Amino acid sequence: MQGLHLTADLHGCRCAPEWLLDAAALGRACTDAVHAAGLQSVGQLFHGFPATAQGPGGVTATILLAESHLCVHTWPEQWAVTLDVYVCNFGADHSAKARALMEALLALFEPSHVQRHALQRGAVQEVAA
Numbered sequence: 001m002q003g004l005h006l007t008a009d010l011h012g013c014r015c016a017p018e019w020l021l022d023a024a025a026l027g028r029a030c031t032d033a034v035h036a037a038g039l040q041s042v043g044q045l046f047h048g049f050p051a052t053a054q055g056p057g058g059v060t061a062t063i064l065l066a067e068s069h070l071c072v073h074t075w076p077e078q079w080a081v082t083l084d085v086y087v088c089n090f091g092a093d094h095s096a097k098a099r100a101l102m103e104a105l106l107a108l109f110e111p112s113h114v115q116r117h118a119l120q121r122g123a124v125q126e127v128a129a
Contacts, residue, residue: 002122003068003088004095006102010081012112019108020076023048023059029108030061030072037101039087039094040066052077067094070101081109086121 018025027046034041043064049057055077063070071084085102087094106114 002090003086003120004098005086005119005121006084006098007117007119008083008102008106009115010083010106010109010111011079011114013079013081014110014112015108017076020058020074020079020081021048021056023061026059026061026072026074030063030070030105033101033104033108034063034065034070036104037097039097039101042066067097072105081111088122 013020019029020026023046027044030046031041031044041063044062046059046061048059051057058074058076059072060074061070061072065087068086068088069084071082073082075081083102083105085098087098089095
């Protein structure tokens with residue numbers, strides 16, 4: 001279970017509105033970013049939400065990775081996005097790939113302000129002989 005968990009809260013996104021509103025378009029962009037980072041998609045779900053009194057509905061995009069997951073949630077009424085990238089490092093260190101995926105998504109949304117967090121999860125256990 002040892003791995004890297006990256007999160008980012010994006011504020012003041014200056015991207016094209018489709019990235020915040022269109023589940024299919026955002027799904028394609030996320031899938032392309034996953035492949036460009038060298039990670040392997042094993043499942044996906046892209047869901048658009050209906051508009052509310054506060055404004056247009058956002059999108060949740062989730063890609064299950066062989067290495068773990070990517071989750072994106074958009075908040076178009078606030079021009080905001082939350083990102084979550086987790087990779088386990090079983091068999092190989094995928095940390096650089098996780099960082100590349102996060103950077104690609106940051107570039108897509110063009111936020112004016114970002115709050116980032118990184119958490120090293122788990123520990124490598126030594127097996128007793």
